[in-house]
Amino acid sequence: MNPPLRRALGHWRAPVCVLAAAAALLFYVPFLVVVATSWTGGEFVLFPPQGFSLRWYASVLGDPEWAQAFRTSLWTSAVATAVAVVIGTLGALALSRLRSRTGRRLLRTLFIVPIAIPPVAYGAGLYLVNIGSEPLYGTFVLFVLGEAVLGAPYVFVLVANRLEQTDPTLHPAAATLGASWPMILWRVDLPLVLPSVLRGTLFAFVVIFDEVVLSVFLVPVGGRTLPLQMLGASQEAFSPQLTAASTLVSVVAVAALALFGLAARIRKDPP
Amino acid sequence: MTDQLTLRRSAARPAPRARPRPAPSAERVVLLAAPLLFLALMLAAPLAELLGRSLADGGAALRTALGSAVFLDAVWRTLWLALVATLVTVGLGTVYALAVAVGPAWVRAFLVAGLLVSLWTSVMVRTFGWMLLELPTGALYWLLHNLGLADAPLQVFQTTAAMYPAMVAVMLPFAVLAVLGPVTAIDRDLLAAAAVSGAGPLLTFRTVVLPSLRGAMISGGVLVFVMSLGFYVTPLLLGGPSNLTVSGLINAQLRTANRIDVGAAMSVLLIAGTVGAYLIADRLFRVSERWGGR
Numbered sequence: 001m002n003p004p005l006r007r008a009l010g011h012w013r014a015p016v017c018v019l020a021a022a023a024a025l026l027f028y029v030p031f032l033v034v035v036a037t038s039w040t041g042g043e044f045v046l047f048p049p050q051g052f053s054l055r056w057y058a059s060v061l062g063d064p065e066w067a068q069a070f071r072t073s074l075w076t077s078a079v080a081t082a083v084a085v086v087i088g089t090l091g092a093l094a095l096s097r098l099r100s101r102t103g104r105r106l107l108r109t110l111f112i113v114p115i116a117i118p119p120v121a122y123g124a125g126l127y128l129v130n131i132g133s134e135p136l137y138g139t140f141v142l143f144v145l146g147e148a149v150l151g152a153p154y155v156f157v158l159v160a161n162r163l164e165q166t167d168p169t170l171h172p173a174a175a176t177l178g179a180s181w182p183m184i185l186w187r188v189d190l191p192l193v194l195p196s197v198l199r200g201t202l203f204a205f206v207v208i209f210d211e212v213v214l215s216v217f218l219v220p221v222g223g224r225t226l227p228l229q230m231l232g233a234s235q236e237a238f239s240p241q242l243t244a245a246s247t248l249v250s251v252v253a254v255a256a257l258a259l260f261g262l263a264a265r266i267r268k269d270p271p
Numbered sequence: 272m273t274d275q276l277t278l279r280r281s282a283a284r285p286a287p288r289a290r291p292r293p294a295p296s297a298e299r300v301v302l303l304a305a306p307l308l309f310l311a312l313m314l315a316a317p318l319a320e321l322l323g324r325s326l327a328d329g330g331a332a333l334r335t336a337l338g339s340a341v342f343l344d345a346v347w348r349t350l351w352l353a354l355v356a357t358l359v360t361v362g363l364g365t366v367y368a369l370a371v372a373v374g375p376a377w378v379r380a381f382l383v384a385g386l387l388v389s390l391w392t393s394v395m396v397r398t399f400g401w402m403l404l405e406l407p408t409g410a411l412y413w414l415l416h417n418l419g420l421a422d423a424p425l426q427v428f429q430t431t432a433a434m435y436p437a438m439v440a441v442m443l444p445f446a447v448l449a450v451l452g453p454v455t456a457i458d459r460d461l462l463a464a465a466a467v468s469g470a471g472p473l474l475t476f477r478t479v480v481l482p483s484l485r486g487a488m489i490s491g492g493v494l495v496f497v498m499s500l501g502f503y504v505t506p507l508l509l510g511g512p513s514n515l516t517v518s519g520l521i522n523a524q525l526r527t528a529n530r531i532d533v534g535a536a537m538s539v540l541l542i543a544g545t546v547g548a549y550l551i552a553d554r555l556f557r558v559s560e561r562w563g564g565r
Binding site for chain 1: 297298299301302303305306307309310311313314316317318320324363366367369370372373374375378381382385386387388389390391392393394395396397398399400401402403404409410413436437439443444454457459462463465466471472473475476479480494497498500501502503504508517518521522525526531534535537538539541542545546549550553559
């Protein structure tokens with residue numbers, strides 16, 4: 001709520017709100033269409049849906065192919081997120097300790113540049129590395145590490161922003177009191193950045209779980225992640241099974257995030 | 272000239288703070304070396320492979336890529352798509368963020384919930400939604416037909432035009448998030464001063480609101496532009512095989528045409544374009560400082 005800004009916009013306030021609400025429809029409508037088509041009773045994806053039935057949900061949940069894709073996505077995303085969180089957090093901590101302007105600039109650029117690299121080009125490069133390296137080929141190693149590279153910038157940005165806002169005198173104070181650097185890291189920095197690290201974990205996980213391009217190039221033959229399964233299904237036969245699976249994934253994601261938000265709120269202000 | 276620039280830059284920033292004392296070397300090794308080594312390796316190895324493939328045989332693959340009309344077509348299509356998506360999302364994103372700040376409670380709730388839905392559902396799911404909307408007899412046709420506005424099935428799906436609304440919808444949250452923080456941080460005293468001096472909404476917008484948001488709009492725009500250049504799923508599914516963007520074309524080279532070298536050359540060019548655009552923007556507008564703390 002921002003009364004001065006509201007007053008400043010004057011009679012432009014109503015058009016601004018109307019335009020924004022129309023833009024919000026760009027978010028709602030496609031999602032609602034996916035949800036609606038998933039409860040069709042018919043054989044095809046049709047809008048409006050024919051009747052109401054949950055048969056396609058039963059079909060997805062009973063399908064071992066979807067279940068396996070979901071499990072693969074879950075564990076690869078979890079491992080990749082863990083790597084991304086360690087790398088991103090260490091990088092942000094290093095940034096807060098660097099004094100050289102150029103060094104800080106280079107470090108920041110290195111950590112943010114993976115966002116600017118197109119996933120297809122990165123995936124193609126990793127694919128070439130993958131086919132050339134005998135022990136790694138046929139495993140998920142490069143896939144998971146590549147996903148970690150794509151997730152790390154988000155952790156880095158969140159943690160680095162938090163560290164920017166911390167009191168710079170804490171470090172000298174702790175050092176004067178005789179704390180060694182691992183002690184300072186453990187007792188001063190980590191408690192300060194922990195909420196940002198958790199948020200970064202969540203964000204990186206969502207980004208990685210959603211990422212399809214590296215799956216296309218790097219998942220070993222026979223393996224399938226959920227996005228890959230969805231992409232394949234959309235190109236072969238666009239069936240209500242796909243929209244039912246999409247709805248399920250979205251509902252799980254939103255529920256998990258709502259729980260996370262609730263937990264964060266409860267921790268912040270205990271009743 | 273350089274001195275002047277430095278001076279201006281430091282004047283524009285908050286007062287410099289005491290930096291922490293020099294870090295002991297073990298600390299540096301653990302904190303800095305590990306992530307640096309990981310990132311450098313994971314970025315350098317794929318890039319070296321791509322460069323090696325595209326420069327083999329005296330750059331034959333690179334010449335093939337640059338001489339191919341399909342590739343140049345895709346480059347223009349991609350650039351145009353990214354540019355339009357950027358301009359529209361930055362404009363719309365600013366309006367969205369302003370509305371979140373000034374709207375009545377129910378509008379705010381509607382807007383924030385929409386933002387969350389879009390952020391937390393997968394890009395692919397949202398793209399499926401756009402497919403279902405844009406199919407010849409899809410949801411959009413159903414709506415238009417029932418309103419009496421369309422009597423023949425729509426000819427939008429798998430055209431270039433089909434990609435635009437979906438790209439805007441996918442990229443809009445990034446633009447909104449970039450501007451949302453600065454919108455809530457607009458100096459209230461400045462707004463009050465403008466009001467006291469009798470400035471109307473347009474003048475206030477031009478002299479107070481816009482200058483406070485400009486930096487965020489630019490960095491959000493750069494983010495959207497760079498991400499749009501490399502975007503894969505949405506253009507591929509909505510644009511179809513005859514309207515490929517550069518990403519789609521690389522995918523086709525590697526997976527169906529089996530021209531790994533040409534795909535590698537195109538990848539190198541695409542990386543050079545996006546990273547180049549990012550680095551130039553970073554130099555001009557200090558984008559990464561805005562994203563990654565000072």
